[in-house]
Amino acid sequence: MKRNFYAIIFSVLTLASAFFAGGCGEEDAGELTLPAEIADSKPAPVPQKISTDVYFDATVSMQGYTTLSAGNVYRTLPDLLSDIGGSMGEVTFYSFGENISRIDGRDYRRFSSPDPYTEIITAVHNVIDKSDAAHLSIIVTDLFESDADWSNIAQKIREKYFAHHLAVAVIGIKNSFNGDIFDVGLNAASFRYDSNAAPERFRPFYLLILGHEETILDFMYKFRERQSLPNETQYLLLSENLTTTTSDFSKMNLLEMENFFADSKFNLDETNAREFGLDKFTEPATFSVQFDYNAPLGACPLNMNELDSSAKVSALEEGEWTPLSRNDVQITMTPAEGSSYVVKIELTPEKSLREDKINFVQASIAPTARGYLLPDWVSRWNMANVDVAPENFDGSKTINLIHVLGSLKDSVFATTHPALINLNFLIDAR
Numbered sequence: 001m002k003r004n005f006y007a008i009i010f011s012v013l014t015l016a017s018a019f020f021a022g023g024c025g026e027e028d029a030g031e032l033t034l035p036a037e038i039a040d041s042k043p044a045p046v047p048q049k050i051s052t053d054v055y056f057d058a059t060v061s062m063q064g065y066t067t068l069s070a071g072n073v074y075r076t077l078p079d080l081l082s083d084i085g086g087s088m089g090e091v092t093f094y095s096f097g098e099n100i101s102r103i104d105g106r107d108y109r110r111f112s113s114p115d116p117y118t119e120i121i122t123a124v125h126n127v128i129d130k131s132d133a134a135h136l137s138i139i140v141t142d143l144f145e146s147d148a149d150w151s152n153i154a155q156k157i158r159e160k161y162f163a164h165h166l167a168v169a170v171i172g173i174k175n176s177f178n179g180d181i182f183d184v185g186l187n188a189a190s191f192r193y194d195s196n197a198a199p200e201r202f203r204p205f206y207l208l209i210l211g212h213e214e215t216i217l218d219f220m221y222k223f224r225e226r227q228s229l230p231n232e233t234q235y236l237l238l239s240e241n242l243t244t245t246t247s248d249f250s251k252m253n254l255l256e257m258e259n260f261f262a263d264s265k266f267n268l269d270e271t272n273a274r275e276f277g278l279d280k281f282t283e284p285a286t287f288s289v290q291f292d293y294n295a296p297l298g299a300c301p302l303n304m305n306e307l308d309s310s311a312k313v314s315a316l317e318e319g320e321w322t323p324l325s326r327n328d329v330q331i332t333m334t335p336a337e338g339s340s341y342v343v344k345i346e347l348t349p350e351k352s353l354r355e356d357k358i359n360f361v362q363a364s365i366a367p368t369a370r371g372y373l374l375p376d377w378v379s380r381w382n383m384a385n386v387d388v389a390p391e392n393f394d395g396s397k398t399i400n401l402i403h404v405l406g407s408l409k410d411s412v413f414a415t416t417h418p419a420l421i422n423l424n425f426l427i428d429a430r
Helices: 002-024 060-066 074-088 107-112 124-130 150-160 213-225 376-380 401-416
Strands: 052-057 091-096 100-103 136-141 167-175 178-184 189-194 203-211 233-238 253-258 260-262 274-278 285-292 307-317 320-323 330-335 340-347 358-367 421-428
Touching: 052 074, 052 107, 060 074, 060 178, 060 203, 074 091, 074 107, 074 136, 074 213, 091 107, 091 124, 100 124, 124 136, 124 150, 136 213, 150 401, 167 213, 167 401, 203 213, 213 233, 233 401, 253 260, 260 285, 307 330, 330 358, 330 421, 340 358, 340 421, 376 401
Parallel strands: 052 091, 052 136, 274 421
Antiparallel strands: 091 100, 136 203, 167 203, 167 233, 178 189, 253 285, 260 274, 285 340, 307 320, 307 358, 330 340, 358 421
C-alpha cells in the first residue's frame, strides 16, 4: 500500500515537471526579445521642447521675393518662423550661400528686405552636413543648387534622416517676385522676372524641413493655420509612414479569427507585435483587422492598384531568430466603408511555421515604386531645364522641380520602403 502511494506521488511530480518544462521552453514568459529590425524600427522619442534651426538662402536669386508689397508672404516669413519655432522651443537663425553664418539677436528680420541677399553660390549640401538631426531644421530656398547637384543632396538626406526613421517635408508658397533668376537652361541664362501683382505669375519659394515626423507635422499645421494671405501654398511629406492612423496592431480592431486565439504570455507592445496561439497546428488559420487610411498633410498620393504584399517568417531556435525558407502566408486588403479597409491574414501552420517553436511573422502591404507618387502640384510648378527664349521663360515655375523632389521621394522609398500596413505577430506553436 505504501509503495503504491509513493509511486502515485512520483508520477504526479514527473508530470508537473514535464508540464512546466514544456510551458517555458526556450523563453520564459515576459522575457522574449523580438527580431532586431522590429525592436529598432522606431525613432528616438521627441522631446517636449525641440530646438529649431532656420537657414535663409542669402543668394542674389532670393532677393526678388522681397521687392513687391502685393501678395508678399515672404516679407512676413522671418517673424512667422520665429513665432512658430519659439512656440516649440529655442530658435536659431543662419544665412548661407557657399558658407553658413549664424545670425545674432533680431538681425534675422533683415531677411524681409533685399539687403542681405549678396551670395553668389548656393550650397544646400553644406546645410545638410551642418544640420543637427535632433533639431527641427528649416531651409528657406528657391530649391536651386549650384552645379545642379541635387542627387548629392538627396544622398546626404537619405543617410542622415531617412535611414534613422526621420522625415523631410517641403512647403511651397507662391509669392510676388521682381528680380533676377540665374542659371536657367543648359546655357545658364539669366532673366529678369516681374510678377507684378498677378497671382498666376507669382514665383514659388520653398521651406525644406527636416527632423522628426511628429515635429514636422506640428510645424506644418501651425504654418497653415497662420497663413493669412490667400497665396497658393502646397505641402509634401516624405516619411516611412503613409497614414495618420496606426499601421500596426495598436489601434486596429480585430474583426474575426479562425484557429487563432489572442495570447499574452510575453506582454508585447502592440506597436511592435501582437501575440497569438493556435487551436490546431494542422488546420488553416485566419484573422482580419479593420484598417482606416487617413493620409497626413502633404503625404504622397498612393495608387491603391499598385500595392505589394509580403510576409517573412522566422522561428526562435536556441535563442536566435532563424528565417524559414517557405511559407504560405496570404495577405489581402479589400475596401470597406469610407476610408476603411479589411486586411485578412491567412496561413496554414504546418506549411508556414516551425512546430514546437515560437514563430514570428512580419506581414506588410506597401506601394510599389509605381504606386508611390508625387502630388500633382509638383508637375504644375515644374519647368524643364532646357534653353528657352526670354519671351517664353515662365518665372512662375521652378526649374527641375520634378527632379529635385523626385530624387527625395526615391530616396525615402529606397531607404525605408514606406508601408501602408505592418502587422508583426508572434505565434507560440509549442
